[in-house]
Amino acid sequence: MKYQTRRPAIILLADGTIFHGKSVGNKEATSFGEVCFNTGMTGYQEIFTDPSYFGQLMVTTNAHIGNYGATNDETESDTVKISGLICRNFSYTMSRKDAEESLESFLDSSNLFAISDVDTRALVAHIRDNGAMNAVISTDVDNIQGLKEKLKKIPNMAGLELASKVSTKEPYFFGDENASIKVAALDIGIKRNILRNLAKRDVYIKVFPYDTSYEEMKSWNPDGYFLSNGPGDPEPLTNAIQVAKDIINADEPLFGICLGHQVIALAKGISTYKMHNGHRGINHPIKNVVTGKGEITSQNHGFAINKEEAAAHPDVEITHYHLNDDTVAGIKIKGKNCFSVQYHPEASPGPNDATYLFDQFIENIKKVTV
Known part of the structure; x- marks a missing residue:
């Protein structure tokens, strides 16, 4: 089963807070961006391809992501625009008749790094209270200091032309x-x-x-x-x-x-x-x-x-x-x-x-x- 090969992963926020999860698929990857959350219960594919989300690490508050797969009719641009996905439960199987591929396949073709098994309620509460901030998601869990140094170099969204x-x-x-x-x-x-x-x-x-x-x-x-x-x-x-x-x-x-x-x-x-x-x-x-x-x-x-x-x-x-x-x-x-x-x-x-x-x-x- 795929869940047996997933790697440990972390979310490191700019304020030093760390949340833990697992990679979606057996990937070694690191991705930076401004962490934010979307409260929609559906529409994840449209969200991921919306150009307005360029450069952001997306936290989905809905507990289940990927359960209805992906289809070409639900893209808002030619490519995925978020810089990474953070979710609670990632579904590797899809249950919609009209789906053309799984969300895992869709994200793989866009080379997008995603992590699951995260306590997204705690993460969203932290962002809500402390504000949107830069963050990094990574499977390089033993290199916290190195990730912190790289994260410091990521420009803030304020003043950023995208x-x-x-x-x-x-x-x-x-x-x-x-x-x-x-x-x-x-x-x-x-x-x-x-x-x-x-x-x-x-x-x-x-x-x-x-x-x-x-x-x-x-x-x-x-x-x-x-x-x-x-x-x-x-x-x-x-x-x-x-x-x-x-x-x-x-x-x-x-x-x-x-x-x-x-x-x-x-x-x-x-x-x-x-x-x-x-x-x-x-x-x-x-x-x-x-x-x-x-x-x-x-x-x-x-x-x-x-x-x-x-x-x-x-x-x-x-x-x-x-x-x-x-x-x-x-x-x-x-x-x-x-x-x-x-x-x-x-x-x-x-x-x-x-x-x-x-x-x-x-x-x-x-x-x-x-």
Whole structure:
């Protein structure tokens, strides 16, 4: 049995705390990243392939991971983006009829190191109380001091620009070229389901690399613009911030999600900050201030925009709040055709309460094109 050949492994946190586990498979490996946790009960494949998680060691709070296998339909990018997986129970067998391969096979093909048999409840409680921090997972259990020295050299997520690591290298198209609406998307870590949600609303999308200028995007003559989700600190994204400024100044239709939301806020002079441990899960409660309704949402972010600055800004209206901690979850720019949200209306994984935001974006485009 595979469990008999697994190697002892550790999680070493930047504060010196150590948790123990076992390697998934008989691997000798070491991986570094910022440790964070996701509370979703399902959707592990979408989480692992979400570009917003680039460079992070993912702790899954659901006790069983891998039990329904993997399928090509549930990837959000071409490759696994997390730097490592930490779980309680890893299932080497799958029980879903539609699964194309086991999760072990899927992770092996991506050369991703995973460890299981970890007390994830204790680990999550530690992160929750002490904040997200860098960590290392390794089977080199007898070299604690050496791992500590290497861990000290890993850069912190604050100030780290990662969009360039996950963005497309060349522009590409998605959807029906005969669609009635054209949208130019700036890829700073875009998920496939965002493109699917736009395409099924009669939108043809051209996806541009992270460092593309507004002028180059505009030369395609789009009807609207989109700023995607993505990993890392938004403040170093000077080009994306300038693009947002240019689009807003031109009063073109603009929609931003997650990192794109933060970029739009920075374009209006609202600062961002690194959160204690972020929001990562598929059941986060949001209040829509405009409608008064609540939404259950999918979220994945470690940074947020400054609430006081947003509330005091004469050009900004706060449209959504996170009900757990009252952080800003959505804004719109007064007098401009621009809005953004801090969460993921495209879900994948997660609920579909917020898909109306894509319809809102389409309506905003039609107001100026019809």
